[in-house]
Amino acid sequence: MSELLRGLPPLLAAHTELVLVALIAAIAISLPLAIAVAGKPRLALPVVTIAGVIQTIPGLALLALMVAVIAGTHGLGVRLSPFGFPPAVIALTLYAILPILRNAITGLRGVDPAVVEAARGLGMTQGQLLRFVELPLAAPVIAAGVRTAAVWTVGAATLATPVGQICLGNYIFAGLQTRNWEMLLAGVIAAAGLAIVLDLILGAIEHALARRERPWAAAGVLVALLVVVLAVLPRLGGADSNAPVVAEHRAAAKVTHLRLGAKTYTEQYILVEVLRQRLAKAGVAADVAQSLGSTVVFDALASGEIDAYVEYSGTLFINQMKRSAGTPRWRVLVEVESWLAHEGIRSLGSLGFENAYALALKRTTAERLHAKQLADLAPHAPELSIGGDYEWFSRGEWASVRAAYDLRFARTATFDPSLLYDAVARGEVDVISAFSSDGRIAANDLVTLADPAGALPPYDAMILLGKRVADDPDVACALVPLTGKITVELMRRANLMVDRADDKATPAAAAAWLLEQAHVPDGC
Amino acid sequence: MIAFADVSKRFGAEWAVRHVSLEIAEGEFVAVLGESGSGKTTLVKMVNRLVDPDEGKVVVAGEDIRATDAVQLRRTIGYVIQQVGLLPHLSIADNIAIVPTLLGWTDAAKATRVAELLALIGLPDVAARFPDQLSGGQRQRIGLARALAARPKLMLLDEPFGALDPITRVALQGELRRIHKELALTTVMVTHDMVEALTLADRIAVMYRSELRQVGTPTELVAHPADEYVARLMGMAKHQAEQLAGVIA
Numbered sequence: 001m002s003e004l005l006r007g008l009p010p011l012l013a014a015h016t017e018l019v020l021v022a023l024i025a026a027i028a029i030s031l032p033l034a035i036a037v038a039g040k041p042r043l044a045l046p047v048v049t050i051a052g053v054i055q056t057i058p059g060l061a062l063l064a065l066m067v068a069v070i071a072g073t074h075g076l077g078v079r080l081s082p083f084g085f086p087p088a089v090i091a092l093t094l095y096a097i098l099p100i101l102r103n104a105i106t107g108l109r110g111v112d113p114a115v116v117e118a119a120r121g122l123g124m125t126q127g128q129l130l131r132f133v134e135l136p137l138a139a140p141v142i143a144a145g146v147r148t149a150a151v152w153t154v155g156a157a158t159l160a161t162p163v164g165q166i167c168l169g170n171y172i173f174a175g176l177q178t179r180n181w182e183m184l185l186a187g188v189i190a191a192a193g194l195a196i197v198l199d200l201i202l203g204a205i206e207h208a209l210a211r212r213e214r215p216w217a218a219a220g221v222l223v224a225l226l227v228v229v230l231a232v233l234p235r236l237g238g239a240d241s242n243a244p245v246v247a248e249h250r251a252a253a254k255v256t257h258l259r260l261g262a263k264t265y266t267e268q269y270i271l272v273e274v275l276r277q278r279l280a281k282a283g284v285a286a287d288v289a290q291s292l293g294s295t296v297v298f299d300a301l302a303s304g305e306i307d308a309y310v311e312y313s314g315t316l317f318i319n320q321m322k323r324s325a326g327t328p329r330w331r332v333l334v335e336v337e338s339w340l341a342h343e344g345i346r347s348l349g350s351l352g353f354e355n356a357y358a359l360a361l362k363r364t365t366a367e368r369l370h371a372k373q374l375a376d377l378a379p380h381a382p383e384l385s386i387g388g389d390y391e392w393f394s395r396g397e398w399a400s401v402r403a404a405y406d407l408r409f410a411r412t413a414t415f416d417p418s419l420l421y422d423a424v425a426r427g428e429v430d431v432i433s434a435f436s437s438d439g440r441i442a443a444n445d446l447v448t449l450a451d452p453a454g455a456l457p458p459y460d461a462m463i464l465l466g467k468r469v470a471d472d473p474d475v476a477c478a479l480v481p482l483t484g485k486i487t488v489e490l491m492r493r494a495n496l497m498v499d500r501a502d503d504k505a506t507p508a509a510a511a512a513w514l515l516e517q518a519h520v521p522d523g524c
Numbered sequence: 525m526i527a528f529a530d531v532s533k534r535f536g537a538e539w540a541v542r543h544v545s546l547e548i549a550e551g552e553f554v555a556v557l558g559e560s561g562s563g564k565t566t567l568v569k570m571v572n573r574l575v576d577p578d579e580g581k582v583v584v585a586g587e588d589i590r591a592t593d594a595v596q597l598r599r600t601i602g603y604v605i606q607q608v609g610l611l612p613h614l615s616i617a618d619n620i621a622i623v624p625t626l627l628g629w630t631d632a633a634k635a636t637r638v639a640e641l642l643a644l645i646g647l648p649d650v651a652a653r654f655p656d657q658l659s660g661g662q663r664q665r666i667g668l669a670r671a672l673a674a675r676p677k678l679m680l681l682d683e684p685f686g687a688l689d690p691i692t693r694v695a696l697q698g699e700l701r702r703i704h705k706e707l708a709l710t711t712v713m714v715t716h717d718m719v720e721a722l723t724l725a726d727r728i729a730v731m732y733r734s735e736l737r738q739v740g741t742p743t744e745l746v747a748h749p750a751d752e753y754v755a756r757l758m759g760m761a762k763h764q765a766e767q768l769a770g771v772i773a
Contacts, residue, residue: 114607116609118608119622121572122622123595123626132611
């Protein structure tokens, strides 16, 4: 628990910074826009409608979209990184525009026309009218809009984790995936607390504006909060591992600091710890960007935002190379490695295990249906339901396995991967898309069905290195000895140590255990 | 002081003011009388360029105002409207001092002027209050004081007493007349209240359906109405006066 609390301040600081930058940007955009269109209903309607449409895009989708947009426009001409802060802040800004814009327009329109006429008649210029009359009178309504936007943004910012931005979402995503409820709660409570504090301060400012008092006192508290959060918090807790030193070291000749990536599930959290611990032993420090989206992490490696992560051959084969299933395991590895080399990415080879998609069901169900391989499922499928993770039903593997074995299930249901195994064990669904290295297959007494037709591609886990560190001897010395050393049995047990409900281990502890069990030699 | 030379204004297809010519001398108190929609407000707003005529020209103090800067012009003309339009977030003193502030007066000069004006309108103790703490009649007095702040020679009032109760209205009408005389102002007041026009104004300009039907002293209008509309209007005034006399006697 104290470990959790020590890790919290840097996340809270990053989260607050993200929210405040987005809010300030949203105000800077919305206010002039509202002033420009408030008096012109024919313009105001489309503007507010567009802002409203943006608002209806789910937060996670908008964030992912920004990654694609920034990457697609090559950093909008100013070399913005498509990873981390820029996409997160742009998406959150877009998100915060609507409430501020709408309230500003309402507030400006609500100014008594008699007051405006009198002010014009007394000889105020358009600018003076705005400054002395319209803005002060609309201010309480505008402040209420900023308040709404602030609370929304604090919530939406927790979704910035998968695009590589550190925030309270790191605790929430990792907590959810590793079923570490304390971690999840720490993230949620911190986010709620931040929302409440911001709301109270902005509420005080709104109140002061409504009573036509000078809101400096409340604004002062806000500034004080900023200083504390941005200057003091990051120095508390895990300062050494979270310091933003990436840019400095990029210029340095010798690599002394790596940035590692991990996707959003337990095995990835453990494996990134394995990499970090090996590097630390070799004297190379490393940051970890956790809970990255599955395609974000590869783009981040390709663009040099991160230096290394563990990928699976099949994912690259299907998602990046756009190939289809049905290719033998050895050919997939060979083709993937040559494609990677062409992309300037170095593969250190397979870690020794596969984490492939497999269809799993309860042992009792399998025995009842006499199902040993996928083809055995075909006659029963119309009475069975299948559960999959978020990606499964839109992935090529689902289409290819259905076609290869003529599987027509009665019902499909999507689950968070951390809940899939429970769902099948409790009988909510009959079959699930499982991961072959997941310890919960055995722990829940599930069996996987053989795939003689090779409809599901192989997923060899492999360490990928980005351009910056591809030829670094220290990094190679630390990581190369891992290849071929991790068996699927070891990986399953390590995963289960973290995933099980009782006697849970942290990913770091599971990684240490794994390294010990795998007998990885030190040095090259 | 003011000369309208054949001015016209249309809003879309509707005539608001149609070929109006009218001269107002310095020191005169002129009431522009008409029913709603007659064009009287539009005509008066041409003087401080809240409305610019489509045709014709307006001369104020010898200058064609189309050539002047509208904002500067307005700062030299007092302007009072029915809803007053005090700024609710400013104190009474700050409200009165708006035009002096726009003109860059010093704080000391503004404070002196505010005190003078509050004394003039008979509300010496309200400087620190806010508009929502005053009654309707008090607010209209502040509106008057605000219009007078930068010592304009010309005052425009658009139905200034229309929303007040009769007792307050009569009191304020008396004060307006007194101030007009005391400060040697030229005053143009828009009204639909015949009695107000007849009792306050030196001359009355009758507007009907966007046209100026007659200009003259109250006596002239009653004795020699130019057309049927004016005759009916004055007849009504006479009729009301007789009825009133009967009731009171």
